Structures are given as C-alpha cells and as structure tokens.
Amino acid sequence: MSKLPIPMSSPDLTADDIAAVNAVLHTPVLSIGPQIKAFEQAAAEAVGAKFGVGVNSGTAGLHLGVIAADVQPGELVITTPFSFISSANSILYERGVPVFVDVDPQTGNIDPALVAEAAHDLMQDAGSEMQNRWLPRSINNQKSALRNLKALLPVHAFGQPCDMDPILEVARTHQLSVIEDACEAIGAEYKGRKAGTLGDMGVFAFYPNKQMTTGEGGMIVTNDEAWANLFRSLRNQGRDVFDAWLNHSRLGYNYRLDELSAALGLSQLKRLDELLAKRAQVAAWYTERLKDEELIEVLHLAASTTRMSWFVYVVRIKPPAQRDEVLRRLQIAGVPSRPYFTPIHLQPFYRDKFGYQRGDFPVTEYLGDVSLALPFSSVMTEEQVNYVCQQCRAAVRG
Ligand SMILES: Cc1ncc(COP(=O)(O)O)c(C=O)c1O
Structure with missing residues (x-):
C-alpha cells in the first residue's frame, strides 16, 4: 500500500538549500545583492547563454520579452493555444494580439508548418484591411486593426523542446523576434542545443512544482547585451544600469528577484x-x-x-x-x-x-x-x- 496522500507535486529541498537561504537572512542585504548576480551567472553558464537576468516570475520574464520585441498595441505575435495562460497573457500586457496556430498532435508543441503558413499570410496582408483567416474573429471585424507581425512565442510544453529549426527559419525570413517560453523546460535539449538559448531570449520559471524552484521566480537568458541591459532596467522600475538612484529612464516594473529566492535558486541549480x-x-x-x-x-x-x-x-x-x-x-x-x-x-x-x-x-x-x-x-x-x-x-x- 502506498503512503497516502500523494501530492500532485513537491519541491526537492536539501539541508544545503535551507542553509543557503538561512545564510542570506544573517546579512543586511535581502534584495539587489550578491546572490542574484551569482545566480544569474550560474544560470547563464548552465545553459550556455551570455547573460542571465533574474526576475520574480516566469510571467514577468515573458512580459519583458514582449516589450523587448517592441510589440506595440494591436501588433501580432504567433503563439500556441496549448499552454499555460501566461504565455499568451504576456502579449496582452502590451496590448498585442496573440495569433494562435494549432499544435503537433504527437508532442503538443506548436506546429512549425502552421507557423510558417500563418507568418507568410500575415506578412502578405500587413497594413491591409482584408480579412485574414489566422486572425481572431474580433480583430478581423475591426477595420482599422494594426496587422503587423512582430514576434513568435513558442512554448516548450511539458519540458519537451519545440521543433525550433523551422520556427527560427520563419523568424529569419520575416525578421521576427523569437521569445522562447522555456518555463517548463530548463535543461531540455533540442538536437543537442539547450532550450531557452535558441531564440532571441528564453525564460525559465521556478514555481515550486518546477524542476528546480526559488519559491516564485524566473530567469531570462539571452546572448544580446542590449536586451540584457533592457531587462535589468525594466525589472527595476526602469532604472538604467548607469542611472543614479531614483533616476528612471523608462516605464519599468518591480520584477526583481529577492536575495532569499536567488540563494535558493543558486543552490538548486547546482543540483x-x-x-x-x-x-x-x-x-x-x-x-x-x-x-x-x-x-x-x-x-x-x-x-x-x-x-x-x-x-x-x-x-x-x-x-x-x-x-x-x-x-x-x-x-x-x-x-x-x-x-x-x-x-x-x-x-x-x-x-x-x-x-x-x-x-x-x-x-x-x-x-x-x-x-x-x-x-x-x-x-x-x-x-x-x-x-x-x-x-x-x-x-x-x-
Ligand atoms: C508554459 C509556461 N509559461 C509560463 C509560466 C509562468 O511562470 P510563472 O508561474 O513563474 O509566472 C508557466 C508556469 O507554470 C508555464 O508552465
């Protein structure tokens, strides 16, 4: 007989994890300190990306990706309807329009052939007021809707990477940004390449049911220094890295990851x-x-x-x-x-x-x-x- 009840999910915490968090509590620095820096470096290294930027959730990371891709109100992002809601919500936060395409029946990941078809058709109709079968009904009925396609947002569902090569090819052809929702896929590999590092940026999430946890938290990885700096600014109320205290260059957010969470993340990442x-x-x-x-x-x-x-x-x-x-x-x-x-x-x-x-x-x-x-x-x-x-x-x- 099994030991009941069996939980749906459970974090895997060790004495070292607990000691790492405890150690932070014995310092005066509970946010914006050495732990986040170390965690970012270790996370970037673990997946072979140049930069890591810690944020307080996967959703926050995706939102910042949509901002970096410069998605303006009414602009379009192709993504999957078979996902956790925040992958599409992150587009709505910028008043963008998620354009869903269906998924591969075997893996449940976005179907690259449909991505290619939709991107092709939407690019052809950009700026026109014609109906387009890929657009949601309400947008098709709006005469003045903007129909600019800006980005692709594939999601690596359940920890299995999407078929990224054809998706990246679509992005190259139409000059689209690729925001990888790797929230479920830290450590996954696609043809030997790490999920999260295949597009312009990737996001991992660390909710307690994830492969590793920080309580709440997320990590953006990118090879683009300008984007990494933008993410650092946006997560910290729009302060630029070179800004003086309380000088804000742009509209930002409080998406910071605290030192306790970062210490836990760093300790978990080692395992x-x-x-x-x-x-x-x-x-x-x-x-x-x-x-x-x-x-x-x-x-x-x-x-x-x-x-x-x-x-x-x-x-x-x-x-x-x-x-x-x-x-x-x-x-x-x-x-x-x-x-x-x-x-x-x-x-x-x-x-x-x-x-x-x-x-x-x-x-x-x-x-x-x-x-x-x-x-x-x-x-x-x-x-x-x-x-x-x-x-x-x-x-x-x-
Ligand atoms: C596919 C996917 N995207 C985004 C998220 C959002 O992550 P968070 O809950 O850290 O905001 C999750 C979390 O479950 C997810 O599974």
Missing part, C-alpha cells in the same frame, strides 16, 4: 542534473507501467528531443474511457490529477475578447479533452508510482 535525472527516473517508472495499457497513451518524444526535461507527467485517456471520469475515480482513490493544459483560446476571457469558439483549434482541443497530469516530482518513490499506475489502470477500466 539541476541530479534533479532532472531523478525526474527522468520517475517518468521512466510511469512509462514502463502504463505504456501497454490500451486506454492510456504516454507522451511521444520527438527524435529532435535529445534531452527531455520532465516537468509534468501527462497521459492521454483514450475512449471509451473518459478523462474527467478517470480524474474523479483517481480522486476517490486518493490520487490527485489535473486536466493539463486547458486550451487558452477557450478560457472565458479569450472567448469574450477575441471571439474564439470550440472548433477553432481541433488538435489543441482534443489534447485539452484527453490530457491528464499525474502526480509527479523528483521525490516520488517507485512505490508511489506503482500505486498511481495501479489506480490509473483500474480507473480507465471502470
């Missing part, structure tokens, strides 16, 4: 390989036990994924089994699980604002209907995985 290996082991236990169950489909790993960074373990529930019924049965058995993701375009706020409807992105909607995230963390035991799998098998069979 990143170990944390990823432990998660890979838990994922392997799951896959081994579920792969031959006909009513459950495990995640397909693309050949271009040379290193998966397991963030969540998501399965697809196949008919006649019903995802929501399986979720309910698991709950009764003491096993938490979550639908993941709920498509962004079907969120009430997006339906109201842009006129999205069911049927607009069929692959995303199918995945939204059948996907179920199971309990997952690096501290899960084989016994717990056994229990969850046993309950999953029972739940799909009714």
